[in-house]
Amino acid sequence: MADLKARSAALMDTPEEAEAQFYESMRDADLERMMAIWSDDEDIVCVHPGGGRLVGPRAVRAAFEAIFSTGSIAVEPEHVRRVQTMGTCVSSVLERVDMVTSEGTRRGWIVATNVYVKSAQGWRLVAHHASPGLIDEPADADEAPAVLH
Amino acid sequence: MADLKARSAALMDTPEEAEAQFYESMRDADLERMMAIWSDDEDIVCVHPGGGRLVGPRAVRAAFEAIFSTGSIAVEPEHVRRVQTMGTCVSSVLERVDMVTSEGTRRGWIVATNVYVKSAQGWRLVAHHASPGLIDEPADADEAPAVLH
Numbered sequence: 001m002a003d004l005k006a007r008s009a010a011l012m013d014t015p016e017e018a019e020a021q022f023y024e025s026m027r028d029a030d031l032e033r034m035m036a037i038w039s040d041d042e043d044i045v046c047v048h049p050g051g052g053r054l055v056g057p058r059a060v061r062a063a064f065e066a067i068f069s070t071g072s073i074a075v076e077p078e079h080v081r082r083v084q085t086m087g088t089c090v091s092s093v094l095e096r097v098d099m100v101t102s103e104g105t106r107r108g109w110i111v112a113t114n115v116y117v118k119s120a121q122g123w124r125l126v127a128h129h130a131s132p133g134l135i136d137e138p139a140d141a142d143e144a145p146a147v148l149h
Numbered sequence: 150m151a152d153l154k155a156r157s158a159a160l161m162d163t164p165e166e167a168e169a170q171f172y173e174s175m176r177d178a179d180l181e182r183m184m185a186i187w188s189d190d191e192d193i194v195c196v197h198p199g200g201g202r203l204v205g206p207r208a209v210r211a212a213f214e215a216i217f218s219t220g221s222i223a224v225e226p227e228h229v230r231r232v233q234t235m236g237t238c239v240s241s242v243l244e245r246v247d248m249v250t251s252e253g254t255r256r257g258w259i260v261a262t263n264v265y266v267k268s269a270q271g272w273r274l275v276a277h278h279a280s281p282g283l284i285d286e287p288a289d290a291d292e293a294p295a296v297l298h
Contacts, residue, residue: 039232041232043230043231043232043241044232045230045239045241045262047260047262047280049280050280050281052260052282052283053241053243053260053282055230055241081192081194081204082192083188083190083192083193083264083266083275083276085236085237085266086236087234087235087236087237088234088236088237088264088266090194090264090266090275090276092192092194092202092204092276094202111196111201111202111278113194113196113262113264113276113278115232115237115239115262115264115276117232117234117237117239126232126239127232127239127241127262127264129260129262129278129280131196131198131199131278131280132199133201133202134201
């Protein structure tokens with residue numbers, strides 16, 4: 001079953017499909033499906049919130065394996081903004097994460113930049129950079145009024 | 150002079166030139182030169198260390214204006230890893246920042262992901278995501294020994 005998922009992941013036709021599968025893999029704590037989304041390039045990079053930089057598939061896999069060993073992650077991508085060219089998609093996402101604590105479920109936000117590149121194997125992830133966002137649901141800073149001076 | 154710089158910035162032939170100018174602009178606190186590197190796309194995104202997401206040229210400019218109003222930044226990009234396709238370059242950088250404090254100069258590290266896209270106006274920045282790194286100079290996690298099991 002894991003192999004079947006991994007194979008289907010390798011044929012993603014759009015960056016939107018790749019991104020959906022990225023977050024599904026986190027919700028399912030499915031390591032094989034997660035790694036099938038990533039490019040095989042030795043220079044792929046992954047930064048988890050509050051963490052250092054991971055470079056290359058081996059390091060990226062080891063970190064997700066450690067994360068998934070503690071369980072799945074209740075994460076939903078929201079407020080997506082994309083810059084897309086013919087072969088690349090830069091997706092900026094506010095990740096809504098629900099964490100179960102001793103005081104009940106708490107909601108947090110993470111800011112993530114995901115970069116997908118089109119390859120012969122479909123759209124693949126080459127960079128995921130995530131950092132802690134705001135406690136409350138954030139408004140994009142582009143909605144601030146213009147100041148003319 | 151600022152106009153001259155801005156015009157020359159608009160003709161960058163390589164992502165390496167664009168990145169060099171990005172960090173020079175920070176060291177010079179040169180807002181016009183900085184903004185000349187960015188794409189005009191309304192979906193450009195910028196995340197400063199510990200900050201929320203800024204979307205669009207107006208919000209990005211306002212934040213750099215606020216930063217530069219307090220002075221320049223002694224920053225050097227190091228440990229650069231790049232994934233490059235025909236029209237896009239994803240550059241992962243460890244930014245070495247020297248900060249002058251009451252206890253002398255302190256060195257810090259910031260992890261940054263910079264994405265450049267080739268356009269008719271040369272290579273332009275579409276995303277800059279930076280988050281606090283480690284206190285000591287970091288080793289890349291790709292140098293960990295392989296565990297076969």
